[in-house]
Amino acid sequence: MDATEARRRHRQLADELHRHSHLYHVLDRPEISDAEYDRMFRELLALEKEWPELATPDSPSRRVGAPPLASFRQVRHAEPMLSLENALDEEEFIEFDARVRRALGSDEPVTYLCEMKLDGVAVELTYQDGVLAVGSTRGDGTVGEEITDNLRTIGSVPLRLNRPCPELVDVRGEVYIELEDFRRFNRRREEEGEAAFANPRNAAAGSLRQLDPRQTAKRPLRIFCYGVGRLVGEEIASQQQLLERFRQWGLRTNVAGTRLARGADEVIACYRELLEQREQLPFEIDGMVVKVNDRALQRQLGAKSRTPRWAIAMKFPPRQATTTVEEIRVQVGRTGALTPVAVLKPVEVSGVTVSRASLHNWDEIARLDIRVGDTVVVERAGDVIPDVVKVLTDRRTGSERLVDPPDSCPACGSPVARLQDEVVPRCQGLACPARLKEAIRHFASRQAMDIDGLGERTIDQLLNKGLVASVADLYRLTRDDLLPLERMGEKSADKLLRAIDISRKRPLDRFLFALGIRHVGSHLARLLARHFPTLEALAAAAEETLLAIHEIGPRVTESLRAFFASPRNREILEQLRQLGVEPQPVEEVAADAGPLAGKIYVFTGSLEKLKRREAQQMVERLGGKAAGSVSRRTDTVVAGQDAGSKLEKALQLGIEIISEAEFLQRIEELE
Known part of the structure; x- marks a missing residue:
């Protein structure tokens, strides 16, 4: 390769790396795998080594991450947040160790x-002075995005350090989402009609970039702290000692994932052991970071333009493979959400045979332009169902076929509706067998109809024996139906039948919540029950009547109208009525009545004796209002353990703050 060809290839690589860096760091929408990015980056570095004049100031080799979003105030790091050199195999680490020595x-x-x-x-x-002053993203390594309020919402980020602590310290850490939390979070997004995140890292990045900290607070974020920038008023001799100090100061560190190793052989042994543990971990890791432990030696070794000379990342092999799409099936969730899943020709990815991959929704299918018969690249993240990350369109033969969204539910044939601003189409059938089990479990739950004794094992048996085809069938059950069930004696059967009978007279708000109407949680169910004394009145309510109610918007209105418009749903509601299910009007405390009339309470932190909703209902029962955020109108904040930003704001505004015990004593006196 001559100089002209090298310059052309360098520019091509630089443009591609800049583009993918922007997609990854700013838009949280990567198009290529980490392994492919690393390959291009290493090729660029090789060109710059042979032709140093190509290493211009705007080269990707001179940058870390990507520029901060314009939406956030910029923060200049007192000391650069450098990236890490990568070792893609054990030989490359041995070379690194030799350079260090x-x-x-x-x-x-x-x-x-x-x-x-x-x-x-x-x-x-x-x-x-031990108080969290500023929180920021890495950004381009020199300038990051100021996200202090968002970071304050993370429970594992202390607002104050334990003393004694440094006068000033810049703590570096990694914000992440555990795999099980990620699965629940994605399911909730899909049920709400929002696009699912591709992986936990994208979900964490999107959460930290929320302009409203209240939205960040809803995300299951955690942090592990691992390094420092500035450190004033403390002498720390080693990286291991630094992590010990972090724990003393109240910062969260990954103790179980840290090991001392003397020499290259012990490091490689640690790497192999960690690689074997990778699939059992509760969070995603893509390698092992190796740091010279002695901080004096770290300073002696120094840093290059973008990476320290005393640390390296030993990357794991990519969890990707190429296979073909044999079919695209539709799965039906509890709330009726229809989710497309790619059925794949079985392929091994990181030691596991993969035969399915999530496609999330039809917008994602359109973005990928994926068809049955396509050759695709799948990527596996922990034990999360794999994703299709790329379609190899150049391998198409012309026999591939598109799959359109279904007009009817594949499980029950009911109509499918895609509500306004939602990306997920939904089955409108209340008795759809694919969602029936979860629907019954929700119907019988404590906040809903509170049918004690109707657990998951019993529900499974009722469904398997064909005794229940809708929630209405629960009220047709007899002693003779229940006694043949496993672990169902006479006392248990009688107890369950009594609980079912008692549930016939539950308040209307709990019945509404039990029906599982989209966007109608326990709070909105109570709000609707206060405005409409009967289910019939709510079902007949005009759109403008619903929209006139505070907190009821177009999405809730559309969902209610779609639910009551379904012939099958109306049929089941009529069956429930004929079987004696008569929801009772909700007792409402007048706005000017009750000892807490006009008072606004906010609950924050973990309560020991009460669930959050139980505490809020106590306030509402006495005429007060339970709000979700602190403002100047707030009268009292009830602070439990690990109270966060709401408590801080209450202190700033001079609002009354009481403990859970004080709250219970007050309620007892008022009642």
Whole structure:
């Protein structure tokens, strides 16, 4: 390759790397795998090594991450947040170790600290006199995005450090989402009609970039702290000691994922052991970070333009494979959400045979332009169902076929509706067998009809024996139906039948919640029950009547109208009426009555004796209002354990703050 060809290839690589960096760091919408990005980056570095004049100031080799979003105030890091050099195999780490020993002028084995490399979002937390002052993203390594309020919503980010602590410290950490939390979070998004995130890292990044901290607070974010920038008023000798200090100050560290290793052989042994553990971890990691443990040696080794000379990331092999799409099936969730799933020709990905991949929704199918018969690249993240990350369109033969969204439910044939602003179409049938089990479990739950004794095992048996085809059938059950069930004696059967009978007279708000109407949770169910004394009145309510109610918007209105418009739903409601299910009017406390009339309460932190909703209902029963956020109109904040930003705001505004015990005593006196 001559200089002209090298310059052309360098520019091509630089443009591609800039584009993919923007997609990954700013838009949270990567188009290629980490392994492919690393391959291009290494090719660019090789070109710059052979032709140094190509390493211009705007080269990707001179940057870390991507520029901050214009939506956020910019924060300049006192010390750059550098990236890490990558070792893609064990030989490359051995070369790194040799460079370290040469730079130190020693043949003695170096002691390293090995840490899990979490696949999350790097942040910096600046504490002044022990108090969190500023939180920011890494950004381009020099300038980041100021996201202090969002970081304050994360329970594992302390607002104050335990003393004694440094006068000033810039703590570096990784914000992430655990796999089980990610699965629940994505299911909830899909049920709400929103697009699912492709992986936990994208979900974490999107959560931190919310302009409204209240939205960030709803996300299951966690943090592990692993490093420092500035450190004033504290002398720390090693990386291991730094993590010990973090724990003393109240910062969260990954103790279980950290190991000391003396020399390259021990490091490689740690790497192999961690690689074997990878699939059992509750969070995503994509490698192991190896750091010279002695901080004095770290300073001696120094840094290059974008990476420290004393640390390296030993990357894991990519969890990707190429296969073909044999079919696209539709799965039906509890709320009727129809989710497309790709059925794949079985392929091994990271030691596991994969035969399905999530497609999330039809907008994602359109974005990928995926068809039955396509050759695709699938990527596996932990034990989360794999994703299709790329369609290899150049391998198409012309026999591939598109799959359109269904007009009717594949499980029950009911109409399918896609409500306004939702990306997920939904089955409108209340008795759809694919969603029946979860619908019955929700119907019988404590906040709904509270049918004690109707657990998951019993529900499974009722469905398998054909005794229940809708929630109405629960009220047709007899002693003779129940006694043949496993672990169902006479006492248990009688107890369950009594609980079913008692549930016939539940308040209307609990009955509405039990029906599982989209967007109607327990709070809105109570609000609707206060405005409409009977189910018939609510079903007949005009659109403008519903929209006139505070907190009832177009999405809830559309969902209610779609539910009551379904002939099958109306049939089941009529069956419930004939079987003696008579929801009772909700007793409402007049706005000017009750000892807490006009008072606004906010609950924050973990309550020991009460569930949050139970506490809110106590306030409402006495004429007060339970709000979700603190404002100047708030009268009282009830603070439980690990209270966060709401407590801080209450202190700033001078609002009354009481404990859970004080709240219970007050309620007892008022009642």
